Amino acid sequence: MEKAILFLNFLGTGEFILIAFVFLLLFGPDKIPGIARTLGKGIRKVKDASEDIKQEIHASSNDIDSMTSNIKKEIDEFEDLTQSVKRGVKKTLDS
Numbered sequence: 001m002e003k004a005i006l007f008l009n010f011l012g013t014g015e016f017i018l019i020a021f022v023f024l025l026l027f028g029p030d031k032i033p034g035i036a037r038t039l040g041k042g043i044r045k046v047k048d049a050s051e052d053i054k055q056e057i058h059a060s061s062n063d064i065d066s067m068t069s070n071i072k073k074e075i076d077e078f079e080d081l082t083q084s085v086k087r088g089v090k091k092t093l094d095s
Contacts, residue, residue, distance in 0.1 A: 011019075027035060 024032065
C-alpha cells in the first residue's frame with residue numbers, strides 16, 4: 001500500500017482530478033463500480049498467488065532443512081561406525 005502512495009506523490013490535485021474526469025468520460029458512471037470491482041478481484045488473485053508461492057518456497061526450504069539434518073545425522077553415525085571399526089582394528093593389531 002505504501003508503494004502505491006509513493007507512486008502517486010508526483011500527482012497534484014489538478015492532475016488527479018483530470019485523470020478522474022477522463023476516466024469518468026471514457027467509462028461512464030455506470031461502469032466505474034464494475035471496473036473497480038474487477039480490478040480489486042484481479043489484485044486479490046495476484047496477492048493470493050503470491051502468498052501461495054511464498055508458502056511453497058517456505059515449505060520447500062523446510063523440507064530441504066529436514067533432509068539436510070537427516071543427512072548430517074547419517075554422516076555422524078557413519079563417522080561413529082568408522083571410528084569404532086578403526087579402534088577395533090587397532091586393538092586387533094596391537095594384540
